Amino acid sequence: MTSAPGSLSAPIDGPAPELDIARDLARRALPVAPVAVVVSGLIWGIDGAVSAAYAMVLVVANFLAAALLMARAARISATMLMAAVLGGYLLRLGVITVAVLAVRDAAWVELMPLGLTLVLTHVGLLVWEARKVSVTLAFPGLKPAGSPGRDQRG
């Protein structure tokens, strides 16, 4: 049985912009991570610095996992994409919960810097990326080579 183009059981063609965005976010996290670690270290000591680093790893892994899941699902079908996004949300939230609860009683964990870094870097990196993406979507001529969403040029 073949599916008509644009139907929900047809694969979504084209390159996956999610992977570009997630890679970009991971790249942006590189200069942010030392800042978060140093600030947490200054306020909460070594334990705070290690906790902030752990949170940074969780944030970047979360973005990469979401992008990978969506890109693979989109190659199968739109229905699979929907299922992967909603299932992936539950899965990733569960993994983050387990990852934090597993270490919360460890000697090197400070919950405050861990939580703050988790939320602030997640939102901060997204705002940073959204600024760039919104500009490149609005003015495709200004789009730098290798930027996310470059496949819409046309």
Place this chain on the structure above:
Amino acid sequence: MELLNVLAQQEPGELAEGLTAVGRGIVYGAAAIGPGIGIGIVVGNAITAMARQPEAAGMVRTTMFLGIAFTEALALFGFVLSFIVAG
């Protein structure tokens, strides 16, 4: 009756500890429901848009990914709040 007496025995602070755990669960659960609904709306509309206009799929997927990630931040916020406030 004897069993009830045994069950009713508790250490000092045990009740507060139990209630804190329940409260933490409620906060996290409530905080995860909203983003779940939000992500459903985002993805549903994105898929409708891609089905109507397949040539715009790249742009739609870019916006969708950012929308999902922003919505997910709310759940993270609830999660962090649940264990930071409860201590």
